[in-house]
Amino acid sequence: MDISDLVVFKAVVEYKGVTRAAQALHRVPSNVTARIKKLESELSVDLFLRENNRLSVTSAGLRLMDYTDKILQLQKSAIAELTHAEPAGLLRLGSMESSAASRLPSLLARYHRTYPAVQIELMTAASMLLINRVIDGELDIAMASDPPDDPRISTTHCFDEELVLILPAAWAELEELPEALTMVGYSKGCSYRHRLETWLKRQGRVCEKVIEIPSHYTMIGCVIAGMGIGMVPRSLLSLHKTDGLAFRAIDYDIAHAPTYLISRKDNPSSAINAFIESTLG
Known part of the structure; x- marks a missing residue:
């Protein structure tokens, strides 16, 4: 054949x-x-x-x-x-929205300086959507959280995020969150949204409404405006003015969110390997 x-x-x-x-x-x-x-x-x-x-x-x-x-x-x-003696060609990269904003700029700049022959295409989406696209061959590598135990993928730990619960500053002194509660979060398939749902379940709470907002700028702005609560990495907050926000401690196992580089085991390439090495370096 x-x-x-x-x-x-x-x-x-x-x-x-x-x-x-x-x-x-x-x-x-x-x-x-x-x-x-x-x-x-x-x-x-x-x-x-x-x-x-x-x-x-x-x-x-x-x-x-x-x-x-x-x-x-x-x-x-x-x-x-x-x-090719050096990595070249197209690298299709996926990332969570929050990581793309707070982590990727310096990583991509370093990678581009080192491997200028690699053309990078970036897609941002929820973790599970990114992982599924890697599995389906639509992405070469993705930066995502909470990957499934799937024999087709290779996972490399790259950094840890600390998640924080954000709420309007006006709620800071409340002993209990309001009865009518709205979650302002990313779309379904987002690992951070799933962690927030898990935390609420432990508190015996369920959000009456979920407002899906893909932009972290808009999401944080909506929380400041009093729409509801959200959960974001602390590293992301350095990009925002946090006046009008309050924070609440959450369980360590929920707050501690490792991020991984995810690729298919049967899709090796020098560009993928170089990106992993550059990110870890």
Whole structure:
């Protein structure tokens, strides 16, 4: 089974037919058809159903597509590793919003100075969304908290955050939080939001409303304005004016939030390894 045959197979699946795949690959349709038949002969399975001059992928074809993506990614990584003395190419990086604001600027600046041939694309999102995108191959590496125990991913501890409960300054002297309580937080899948929900549960409390705000600037502003409570890393507060905020102690196991660099074990690259080493250095 040749790599070039897998490239043709992938194109036929993605372009949903031989003609368009042939155009994309700059081949004649008969050559594409021959490659597909060769693959089917080697594997002794039908990869496509052929009805009324239309192709649809079989279950065997879908399974092969999963392997094809992995094989082509490994081929790409091998070429990058063996043909570049220094890390180069595209690095798709994911980060939590708070880490992107408080931690990443200095890390990215150092990485860019050291490895200028690497092009960085940054995406910010909740931890679980980032981790799922790493697993799905849409991100190369992510900076996230509370990763799951998944055999497909590699986790490297990079730093610890101290989470603090923030509330309006007007509530500072209250012995108990108001009965009607609103949580101002990040979207579902955010590890910090989950930790706040865990803390509230321990207090026997449930927020009547949850206002999802992706921007930490807006979220902290809403807490100052009296909308509700939130939970953020202490390192983030150095970027904000905290007049109008009050803080409340929370349990250590909730406040202590390690952050990890997360990548797929089967997607090695010099750019990923260099980013990990640069971050830890």
